Amino acid sequence: MKTAKLLAPLLALLLGLPGMAQTDSTVFALLDLTRPGLEEVARYHAAGNDPAAADVLLAYFRNRTSVRCPGVETDAPEITPDEQRWADEALEHRFFVHSGYQPSYFYGNDIDWQYWPVRDNELRWQLHRMKWWVPMGKAYRRSGDERYAAEWCAEYLDWIRKNPLTEYDESRIGDWTSADNVYFAWRPLEVSDRLEFQIHQFLYFLPARAFDGEFLLQFLENYHRHAEHITRHFSASGNHLLFQAQRLLFAGAFFPEFRDAAHWRATGVEILNREIRKQVYDDGMQYELDPHYHLESINIFFKALQMMDANGYRGEFPAEYLTTVERMIDVHLNCSYPDYTTPLFSDNRQQEKAHLLESYREWLTVFPENALIRERATQGDEGCAPGYLSRAFRTSGFYVLRNGWDNDATVMILKAGPQAFWHCQPDNGTFEIWHRGRNFFPDSGSYVYGGDSAVLAQRNWFRQTRVHNTLTLDGRNLDATDSKCLRWETVGGTDILTVENPSYEGLAHRRTVWFVDRRFFVIEDVAAGEAAGRVALHYNLAEGQPEEELAAGRVATRFEDGNNLLVQVFGAEAAEPQEGWVSHVYRSRNPRPAYAFTAEKQPGREVRFITVLLPAERPAEAKIKAERRRGAIRVTVDGRKYVLK
Numbered sequence: 001m002k003t004a005k006l007l008a009p010l011l012a013l014l015l016g017l018p019g020m021a022q023t024d025s026t027v028f029a030l031l032d033l034t035r036p037g038l039e040e041v042a043r044y045h046a047a048g049n050d051p052a053a054a055d056v057l058l059a060y061f062r063n064r065t066s067v068r069c070p071g072v073e074t075d076a077p078e079i080t081p082d083e084q085r086w087a088d089e090a091l092e093h094r095f096f097v098h099s100g101y102q103p104s105y106f107y108g109n110d111i112d113w114q115y116w117p118v119r120d121n122e123l124r125w126q127l128h129r130m131k132w133w134v135p136m137g138k139a140y141r142r143s144g145d146e147r148y149a150a151e152w153c154a155e156y157l158d159w160i161r162k163n164p165l166t167e168y169d170e171s172r173i174g175d176w177t178s179a180d181n182v183y184f185a186w187r188p189l190e191v192s193d194r195l196e197f198q199i200h201q202f203l204y205f206l207p208a209r210a211f212d213g214e215f216l217l218q219f220l221e222n223y224h225r226h227a228e229h230i231t232r233h234f235s236a237s238g239n240h241l242l243f244q245a246q247r248l249l250f251a252g253a254f255f256p257e258f259r260d261a262a263h264w265r266a267t268g269v270e271i272l273n274r275e276i277r278k279q280v281y282d283d284g285m286q287y288e289l290d291p292h293y294h295l296e297s298i299n300i301f302f303k304a305l306q307m308m309d310a311n312g313y314r315g316e317f318p319a320e321y322l323t324t325v326e327r328m329i330d331v332h333l334n335c336s337y338p339d340y341t342t343p344l345f346s347d348n349r350q351q352e353k354a355h356l357l358e359s360y361r362e363w364l365t366v367f368p369e370n371a372l373i374r375e376r377a378t379q380g381d382e383g384c385a386p387g388y389l390s391r392a393f394r395t396s397g398f399y400v401l402r403n404g405w406d407n408d409a410t411v412m413i414l415k416a417g418p419q420a421f422w423h424c425q426p427d428n429g430t431f432e433i434w435h436r437g438r439n440f441f442p443d444s445g446s447y448v449y450g451g452d453s454a455v456l457a458q459r460n461w462f463r464q465t466r467v468h469n470t471l472t473l474d475g476r477n478l479d480a481t482d483s484k485c486l487r488w489e490t491v492g493g494t495d496i497l498t499v500e501n502p503s504y505e506g507l508a509h510r511r512t513v514w515f516v517d518r519r520f521f522v523i524e525d526v527a528a529g530e531a532a533g534r535v536a537l538h539y540n541l542a543e544g545q546p547e548e549e550l551a552a553g554r555v556a557t558r559f560e561d562g563n564n565l566l567v568q569v570f571g572a573e574a575a576e577p578q579e580g581w582v583s584h585v586y587r588s589r590n591p592r593p594a595y596a597f598t599a600e601k602q603p604g605r606e607v608r609f610i611t612v613l614l615p616a617e618r619p620a621e622a623k624i625k626a627e628r629r630r631g632a633i634r635v636t637v638d639g640r641k642y643v644l645k
């Protein structure tokens with residue numbers, strides 16, 4: 001055997017048979033052993049002494065200083081109490097898979113990687129992201145306790161053994177809930193996640209006793225299989241493709257020793273350069289129209305750049321790439337509230353402020369001249385808010401009506417964009433209003449993603465048009481989601497926005513918002529077209545017990561801090577409470593007051609509602625009148641008259 005291995009390259013050279021040089025099926029064949037520093041590895045391997053070659057290779061990696069992974073601190077890394085707990089629980093095979101499923105499940109003494117206690121796809125997929133492994137690495141580095149390392153190595157090898165990469169064709173899955181294990185364990189998004197975070201694990205555990213030469217070979221072979229799997233199974237579009245490209249690039253930058261590393265980097269760079277032009281609208285918003293994936297996309301583009309920079313691969317992203325990333329950041333910061341919360345539109349969920357601040361500080365290092373990033377990153381200590389207030393991102397349909405940037409501000413963010421995808425809900429025209437630290441109309445959120453029919457039913461409840469602050473026909477979901485902006489201007493001190501959506505066959509919904517003197521809001525909704533049926537205007541309020549006077553079209557919040565809001569609707573024939581829920585984070589939901597103000601629509605006739613949304617200390621006492629007369633909306637608020645055109 002030894003002789004054959006020695007002779008094969010020699011014979012190949014002599015006989016000119018390129019195929020023979022590839023008879024080396026060991027992990028060493030995946031490495032470019034001509035690289036400086038690997039001479040001794042090459043010598044031992046050529047001599048057929050792979051155990052010695054592995055030991056030398058391990059020493060090489062332990063001493064390697066030429067490659068960096070930004071964000072990984074191996075000397076006494078910080079660990080949160082949650083991470084420490086996940087690391088400790090993992091020693092007993094209680095694995096932190098998903099924050100929506102707590103406490104963590106027990107996966108068996110003999111780990112069952114197919115255990116699926118709740119048929120939510122995320123729970124099955126995300127098991128294969130092993131989110132507890134990086135915390136174990138940190139715990140190991142902080143304590144020097146070899147048990148974490150031994151357990152990680154054991155789990156790593158156990159996973160390889162029980163989750164082989166067999167034939168993989170995602171287009172043939174059909175029903176996910178009855179799919180073979182390989183489709184969960186080797187779904188390209190999960191594979192890409194492992195590519196990124198196994199770099200962290202590699203760095204943390206590298207000095208451990210359990211991380212020996214033999215383990216290193218298994219690790220490298222598995223890691224290489226991951227990267228190659230990605231190159232053959234890229235998602236067609238969307239954030240999955242971005243994640244895969246960024247993480248393949250990471251693999252190529254972190255392990256330049258692989259013969260395929262340059263190809264991985266080039267492929268990642270090429271996809272990101274192509275997709276940033278495709279997936280980001282000219283106004284800076286990522287085309288899934290989901291604040292969560294918009295932020296994720298920024299960080300993908302950003303991390304790719306950082307990783308390449310940190311390892312000396314410069315000039316591979318054109319200046320235009322950076323300009324686009326800064327434009328995306330601009331959208332994100334404009335579509336955020338002063339208290340660092342973001343609208344719960346689409347599949348967004350509450351973002352941790354600490355996590356956001358971390359991103360902002362990273363962004364600041366690349367865009368030090370950007371005063372708004374600086375202001376946000378330093379929580380107001382440096383930098384400053386922009387000179388403008390309201391902002392329209394017209395291509396993607398995000399409209400921000402704002403009277404300030406500080407905690408006393410009033411901010412409406414309205415969503416009315418083009419058709420989007422899976423993460424985007426049929427919610428055109430909906431909005432949130434944030435006023436002095438309270439979100440009076442938090443979007444219903446998403447609650448869960450996909451899974452079996454029970455899980456999908458939960459998801460679908462939160463996706464309904466009627467659980468958004470917009471207009472429906474017979475309570476149905478919108479047939480069409482493709483809004484156009486008809487007007488965006490400021491007259492006097494009043495911001496005015498008109499958007500129109502071809503909501504149903506035979507019904508267009510035109511919504512005009514006046515941010516009157518940038519103090520309160522008046523909304524006119526017009527449902528026009530041939531369709532007939534019950535038209536409803538929906539308002540879903542913040543958790544709490546408002547004062548209802550539905551016969552008069554009024555609902556007033558009554559928070560004890562005096563930060564309140566009145567909703568008064570004119571033009572409805574009836575009003576009634578509705579089922580209302582809001583989900584700020586995955587798998588968690590709170591009941592909340594919700595209402596439908598309705599009117600019967602005859603074929604060809606218009607239905608028109610006027611709503612006044614008035615922030616006030618004691619809104620129940622406010623006296624409001626509103627009507628459309630002689631070409632204008634005429635509103636009276638506590639005796640003061642406004643004419644809105």
Ligand code: MG
Binds near residue numbers: 345425446462
């Ligand atoms: Mg929603």
